[in-house]
Amino acid sequence: MNKAALLPKTIAIESLGFDAGAHLLVKHALTGLAPGQSLRVTSQVPGWQALLAAWARSQGHPLQWEPGQQAALLQTGSAEAGRWRDAAHTGHANPRLDGAVLEHAPAGWGLAARGARVEAGGPQWHFQLDHKQDFWTDSAADLYAQAVQAQWNPDTALDWDVVLDHPPEIEAAVVQVMTYMIENENAALLVPARFLGQLHPHYREMQAALAMQVADEARHIEVFTRRVRLGGSEPALSTAGGQTSLKSLLDEPDFSIASFLLSVLGEGTFVNLLQFLQAYAPDPLTRAMCRLAARDEARHVALGMSHLLYRLHSEPALRSRLAQAVEARHDLLAGSAGLNEEVFDSLILIGAGALAPAAIHTGFERVQQLVRDMGDGRFTRLLRLGFERDEAERLSALHTRNFM
Incomplete structure (x- = not known):
């Protein structure tokens, strides 16, 4: 055996004091040694022995002194020693x-x-949300990555120089629908934001996915607000029934149920609404912003669906709680007016494109088809979550008339 290999490595910290970084030299010299090996330390600084001894104790390194205490032998010790024990x-x-x-x-x-x-x-x-089962999905990281790639800048993705040359009654209808959508997007922002503050940072993929969802909704609120003001208007009407419907989402304390009501049912229904506006809005700016927003909302639906599928896999009893939540919300809102008349009429006008009998008939039929598409979408997502067909039809029909 090589006798040199048995000798401890020596490091001379010279005149560098432990109050000026000498411990870094010692620490890095120790990292190159195998467990149980020793490091010989010498110094020219008065009183260095006491400082080295204190540092060694704090780090869990055994210390021996050579005769005269002119040099010290430090052993590598354990990574679990000292303050990290x-x-x-x-x-x-x-x-x-x-x-x-x-x-x-x-x-x-x-x-x-x-x-x-x-x-x-x-x-x-x-943190209230510190058990993985209550909120997790294995798709969170992928959905976050998709969200990062799909981010869009309202100033560059949309042409704000568009000329609004459609009739004033159609513009008023757009303003009313945008007003309605802003308050719904406020709810869609606040629900994930509220849970985001309760989520343990260990689950950073879900944390990031929810944060991107909040950012998406903030951008939607911005562009819908800018669209309202583009023609010189202010936001239109907000009803008590609509506010009551949205408040029921914010009042839900359970993450899974809130995700179900908001993302799977509400935002899923909103994707259909945005697609309707993408098809029939009177100007290219509104059609483009609704196309981009629908893409974002589809991702939010995917996040909610993937979480619920994850949880239902090991907790099928959750399905009955989801059904009860739909029923309870329906009963709560039974006395409200649902979708306000102004929004419904505005959607007919947008679908019509003109204030004329034949056009209004077409617009009305298009809105009726929108409502059917919304119901079909909810029904399909409920089937994916494992509900029987009759139950899925019943629950879809019970969803709030306010769409969200």
Whole structure:
């Protein structure tokens, strides 16, 4: 055996004090040693022995002194020693590794990055959503990546120099529908935002997906508001029934049920509405913004669906709770007016394109087809979630007349 290999490595920190970074030299020299090997440390700084001893204790490195204490022998010790003795292991940063995303994130992990070791003794963070089953989907990372790629800038993606040359009554109808859509998008922003603040950061893929959903809705509110003002108008009417319907979404405390009511039923229905406007709106700007918004909303529906499929796989009893939530919301809103007359009439005018008998007849038929398409879409998504056909038809019909 090579006798030189048995001798400890020596590092001279010379006149560099431990209060000026000498510990970095020692720390990095130790990282190159095998467990149990020693590092010989020398220094020319007065009192360095006490400072080295204190640092070694804090890091969990055994320390021996040579005669006269002119040099010290540090052993590599254990990564779990010293201040890290009771550190928590928080899984793996890579979500593709088995066990990376744990079923439960303890309160003591706080805001630490997943995969980090968390020193004991930190604060307790009480996140309401800290059990994976309650909100997770394995598709979150992919849907977030899709959202990142699909982001669009209202200033460059849309032509705001468009000339609005359609009749004033059609413009008034667009303003009323945009007003209605703004308040619905406010709800679609606030629901995920409320849960986002309750979600443990360990589940960062879902955190990111929900954050992108909030950003999408903020952009929709911006472009719908700008569209209202483009013709010199202010927002139109907001009804008590519409506000009551949307408040029921914000009042729902359960993430899965809120996702079901908002994303699967409400936003899914809104995709049909946006497609209707993409087809029949009187100007290319409105058609383009609705096309882009519909693409975003379809992603939100996919996130809600994928979460519910994930949870229903291991918790089929959730299906009955979802049905009860639809029934309870229907009963709550039974006394409200549903979709306000102004919005319904505005949709007919947009579908008609003109204030003439034959055109109005066409517009009315187009809105009736829209309502059928909305119901068919809800029915199809309910089937995908495992509801029987009769139950899916019944629940689809119970969905709020306010669309969202």
